Amino acid sequence: MIEIKKNLEKYYELFKSYEVFQNFIKYAIRDFSPQIFVENEENPQCIVFYLNPAFFILGEPSEQHNKDVFSLFKKDSWIIASSNAWKEVIQDYFKDGVVTHLRIQFSSTSLNLDHIRSQRRNTPTGLSIVPIEKKHVIEGMIFDDVISKFFTQSDFLSNGFGFALVDDQGVCHGFSITNYPIVGHEIELYFRVGYESYQHHRFKGMGTTLCTYFIEESFKKGYVPIWDSANDISTHIAKKLGYKEEKVWFMYHYL
Template sequence: MKIIEIKNMELLAPLFAHWQETMIWSCLEGSMGQAFAPAGGAPRAALLQVADFCFLAGEPCAELAAWRPAGAGDFSILAPQHEGWAAAIEAAWGQKARRCARYAFHKTAEGFDPAALARFAAALPPGYGLRPMGREEYRQALASGWGARDLCAQFADERDYYRRGLGVAVLQEGRLVAGASSYTVYRGGIEIEIDTHPDHRRRGLARACGAALMLECLKRGLYPSWDAQNPASAALAKSLGYRFDREYPVYEVRA
């Protein structure tokens, strides 16, 4: 079966209509990512690839479950719409696919307390400073070897990041040691990415920069969406005012 790229997102929107995920919205509105479906007729299955994520919807398709877009890295997170897709992913990837849980939160700001967020943002330990993600911080993030690339790597280049992205950096003696930034963007907001250098964890840096970024988003009329990779991230989100929605399965695949 031939897999083709789809440019007309209106053809795919019904397949993802009830999936409350900002990265899906990013792709369907043309802000980021790309879309694929089996060739021939109206699509009954589709894959949206945005950053490291692939969202599979519609009728399970073995070829699409095994599809890797050109230029995709060695690591992908496959999100099945239902268990039929989960079975297709397991059949396609076998032991290369590790099933794990992620944690979704309601897309509403009703639990946010700006005063509390301001206190969290100000509660940095001595020796650390908080500032907007500038050009030097952007370059340090891309050159980092501890995961900070994800703070801005999904944008085409530095110019694209400063045109559409948004971020907050934590510095120690001029070095980037933590940050919160737009992993992806859509018209109504951003998907938050937070990373902390291993040597600087458990010091409140993630909460401080996360709170600062949330405040900046609210100031600009943007929604700071949070999707947690693990229970620790979910607990941090709850402490910042996010309302838990559900746990859902994904597959981490190393090709």
């Protein structure tokens, strides 16, 4: 594969219409200079967009360039392909060296705010849901899970928003948040409640409730809250809130 060093903008434009992870791609282009690789400079049939830790493949698999594409991938990286035709090819080549994750992209066109509010639950005693402020993003779960990964170049309070589930001491036990810095009118919702090692506040409707606040605030601000599910719980909540399944796709973790 050949790395493109000049006129990157014309290749970036191709990825701005990528069907999945649009928010990540747009933020990557705005805040960084992602690398672009092609198998043929004159008439590329396969283009790879890379910003650590994600590789995006645009094009169909071909015996002529598959191995060249795969040679780019680094350990502990994520692989996203524009076509599910890559699934069998990637699995056959990497075998146990890759883990395949099924994902579901949802459409937000059928969301109804009254229905979303009806899914809201009261917080347990000692907990409250508040807008995310500076004190919530300096350290703790929001910093570890989102800020330290995706807001290294952009200030969160200027380029994002969300809600935190906090206790009486101000400790954060969950959140719903813009997963990446906002670029454009679509924003991707990301939520979490607790840790695998501390699940006390899970299974009480707090994940759903956090999401209802985020979606309502998105509408107020004029944004479209998009949802891309990575697990069964996320899929269940998306459908409960009124999202409609739009696309099933796969993401690959190269171990």
